[in-house]
Amino acid sequence: MKQNTSQKPQKTPQEASLNIPQQAFDWYDEYAHGDIDRRTFLTRLASLSVAGLTVSAIGGALIPDYAKAEQVSFNDPAIKATYEVFSSPKGHGEGGGYLVQPTSLPESGVAPCVLVVHENRGLNPYIKDVARRLAMQGYVAFAPDALFPLGGYPGNDDDGRAMQKSLDKDKIEQDMVAAALWLKEHEKTTGKLGVVGFCFGGYIANFLAASIPDKLDAAVPFYGTPAKQPLVDQVKGPLLIHFAENDKRVNATWEEYKVVLEKNAAEYEAFTYAKAQHGFHNDSTSRYSPKDAELAWRRTVEFFDSHLK
Template identity: 75%
Template sequence: MHSSTKTNTIKQNCNKPKSDKLNRPSVATSAIPQQAFDWYDEYAHGDIDRRTFITRLASLSIVGLSAGVISSALMPNYANAEQVSFNDPTIKATYHTFPSPHGHEEGQGYLVVPNGLKEGEVAPAVLVVHENRGLNPYIKDVARRLATKGYIAFAPDALFPLGGYPGNDDDGRAMQRSLAREKIEQDFIAAAKWLKSHDKTSNKLGVVGFCFGGYISNLLAATLPQEIDAAVPFYGTPAPVERQEKVKGPLLLHFAQHDKRVNATWPGYEEVLKRNGATYQAYTYDNAQHGFHNDSTSRYSPNDAELAWQRTLSFFEQHLR
């Protein structure tokens, strides 16, 4: 069973974010030309360096907007993007290590547990997978958001073997590129198995990931089809072709209209899912950019992000409860 839906009209958000202190960059998204977003996507994925990105921005002729202003708007400002405080009394956040014999021997992640769990009580779990720059504050916040909804959330840091997320995305991106991709993948496979076997989790495990994390979500759905009960890739590429035949779902896939790189991989992947008889739903958000759920930059689209998140929560409620 499958369905594929293109969203033409995005509804107003269903539930207000927990915090109203989401100070967005002062530049309106509509004022930034699409070319700048495309260049930022190249920069964020390591296709061009920072100097080339800034040089290209300087070539744009936009009244009232300098390259520095556009760059500042596009670069993440994590300090202003917190929706759930790490001091929220309804949750408890700690760091835990896990064995990864086929990866980097040992991994570490950010575990967030609902405080309401009684002795011996269990809850469904969700693995939260970061982008291509390590466990930054935005991904930690996503884990806390899930915990406030009653899930045990675990967000591993691929950069743990190098000391963890360094505090800025440029260094984080370079660090993640320096690690063997195969070992990073094995670390996330090990993290999923560790989380599912945790004494506080039920036998239900979901995964949600963004960008690189979207790829890992697809990879886990293909590699651990019996262990992953629900996968939600946000703008993620599919697993390697040789693994795709094992994907059965259920999957909930979110795409952005202005994301040519990722979107180009979807038609072929969808054909595989149809052949597999996989259960999936796919949504494309009109006029949205790659990274539209990340509320720390001008790529953030509040209505699209909230609608996609509410769909994600409903999907997890359906398949993990």
């Protein structure tokens, strides 16, 4: 990041996070999941006294800045990205998303595939970048947009969150099933299918592991809640599950889910990242934990390589 030497250097989100109290992260989680509105969130921040950080600095550090999230350029010659539409008769009728393929495929002309599922606010730039990262690892990646029936991600998270909340959740789930099956049958894929999801997408990864267990070869939920009863009883795995230590809402669901996985003799491995926040893989906010994100991502790619390649 370039700095203007005539002014006091600005803290990066990661530097700022060192001084942000846990309460602020908890309030942001409430805001990000629609439990409080933006005004309430900022009003609560104003009640904090944090040395060296203003309310605007804290809020700015917590709220995503997607310009920071690009690790793989959409123009990288090693990948090809397109927008695709698929049929979803049990969902909203039709869905759409972002398909990324490696430009250099094996001699067979096909590669394994991974569905990439966004948080509770539509297909934002961070999730597109995750899809590109997977394509760089040799996968055909598809990131569906739950907001496609409403015109797609609107360009800001507040509107995206409201739009996603307005949609029928059951239909969104069926759109994700349709997206997964469309990807599995795509002419450029081997038919080996994985899914990785974050927050709401983590829930969808667990949901797909329960709803299409015989179609899905590997699932990686990042800080996602399990599918509801009785559907959850169908989970078979394999699953690689990532948790953040400072994530009471999601972590409270784990013990009961673990019992189900054990009862089903499902293949799974779960990791909890010490002191990490919900959303620690998202590199556009101060919740991002580079060390934990890199470790979780390495484990994720190795898991997919093991089960899909």
